[in-house]
Amino acid sequence: MxxxxxxxxxxxxxxxxxxxxxxxxxxxxLENFLFxxxxxxxxxxxSDLETSMMTELPVEARESGRIAxxxxxxxxxxxxxxxxxxxxxxDEETYTIEIASSNGRYKLAGENATxxxxxxxxxxxxxxEMPSSSLSRAINKTIFAVSTDELRPAMxxxxxxxxxxxxxxxxxxxxRLLRYRRSDVGAGQTSNIIIPRKAFNLLKGALPSEATPxxxxxxxxxxxxxxxxMRLVCRLIDERYPDYENVIPVSNPNKxxxxxxxxxxxxxxxxxxxxxxxxxxxLRLAGSELTVSAEDLDFSNEANEKLACxxxxxxxxxxxNAKFLQEMLSNIDSEEITLELSTPNRAGLLMPTTxxxxxxxxxxxxxxxxxxxx
Numbered sequence: 199m200x201x202x203x204x205x206x207x208x209x210x211x212x213x214x215x216x217x218x219x220x221x222x223x224x225x226x227x228l229e230n231f232l233f234x235x236x237x238x239x240x241x242x243x244x245s246d247l248e249t250s251m252m253t254e255l256p257v258e259a260r261e262s263g264r265i266a267x268x269x270x271x272x273x274x275x276x277x278x279x280x281x282x283x284x285x286x287x288x289d290e291e292t293y294t295i296e297i298a299s300s301n302g303r304y305k306l307a308g309e310n311a312t313x314x315x316x317x318x319x320x321x322x323x324x325x326x327e328m329p330s331s332s333l334s335r336a337i338n339k340t341i342f343a344v345s346t347d348e349l350r351p352a353m354x355x356x357x358x359x360x361x362x363x364x365x366x367x368x369x370x371x372x373x374r375l376l377r378y379r380r381s382d383v384g385a386g387q388t389s390n391i392i393i394p395r396k397a398f399n400l401l402k403g404a405l406p407s408e409a410t411p412x413x414x415x416x417x418x419x420x421x422x423x424x425x426x427x428m429r430l431v432c433r434l435i436d437e438r439y440p441d442y443e444n445v446i447p448v449s450n451p452n453k454x455x456x457x458x459x460x461x462x463x464x465x466x467x468x469x470x471x472x473x474x475x476x477x478x479x480x481l482r483l484a485g486s487e488l489t490v491s492a493e494d495l496d497f498s499n500e501a502n503e504k505l506a507c508x509x510x511x512x513x514x515x516x517x518x519n520a521k522f523l524q525e526m527l528s529n530i531d532s533e534e535i536t537l538e539l540s541t542p543n544r545a546g547l548l549m550p551t552t553x554x555x556x557x558x559x560x561x562x563x564x565x566x567x568x569x570x571x572x
Contacts, residue, residue, distance in 0.1 A: 452511025
């Protein structure tokens with residue numbers, strides 16, 4: 199069986215799904231791409247049992263067939279070929295693959311396609327459509343706060359809450375919590391699902407920059423995303439997500455409004471002088487002035503800066519992890535941010551002062567207990 203395809207077009211499609219392929223997988227066949235040809239169309243699948251990605255492209259082919267092709271050697275070969283038509287000859291008896299280009303011929307050993315795991319089919323739910331730009335933004339605004347603690351599997355994914363007139367994405371690692379909500383996407387149904395971090399990372403990398411509708415479908419065990427010629431199927435995390443709404447403090451009488459960039463730059467500079475274990479920075483609020491300070495007593499390092507701000511509330515001092523503050527401030531787009539506080543031992547709420555239409559971002563960060571040295 200033969201097919202002819204552009205080397206650069208094939209390479210682009212392989213690279214878009216290559217993130218699924220893991221080194222030393224549990225099942226050796228998963229080191230391969232599954233090639234399936236039917237009606238002049240090549241469908242390529244990569245899988246790690248939990249997540250599968252499929253893409254397709256037109257090829258010149260007269261016959262149909264299937265074979266598993268080794269991912270790494272195939273990618274390395276195509277990366278080093280100039281853009282040109284290449285001819286693949288597949289032997290389904292011996293599972294050998296021969297690539298012919300204008301430069302030469304390359305022969306590699308494939309595997310039996312029937313050993314490749316079947317991709318689950320998601321049916322029975324009403325599909326939800328979301329613009330690729332909105333989905334990409336939702337992933338970017340939450341994924342950095344996903345937990346890596348395998349002992350709490352629910353928190354190693356992003357909670358997606360579907361409602362009639364909105365979609366909410368939630369991520370937390372126990373120290374901070376991100377809630378991103380869109381009111382311009384209605385699901386027409388109510389359900390809560392947890393998508394693994396890897397699946398959303400792969401999706402983020404594959405989503406096109408131009409506006410494209412993304413179709414999402416879910417059942418009890420899998421989620422299915424499709425756009426253009428790309429499809430992704432992932433197994434859901436079958437756990438109960440923490441009741442995050444109870445963690446968000448309701449009464450926050452102390453409100454700080456400040457330039458996002460000024461605070462971010464200050465925290466970056468001051469954190470250089472913080473303790474390398476706790477990364478603790480102090481925020482001292484008094485009148486219309488914010489003092490950002492840090493100290494590392496082991497090395498006698500300390501620094502402080504004063505910033506102008508709008509503050510409405512009692513004078514107070516609170517400590518935060520500088521790394522968490524930096525990440526959160528970097529993921530807000532507005533020029534000014536609002537920090538709502540109640541007491542030094544309660545979580546602070548960070549949000550854009552002027553939110554975008556149809557979008558709500560709330561970031562919660564737990565404080566670090568201060569050691570007040572005399």
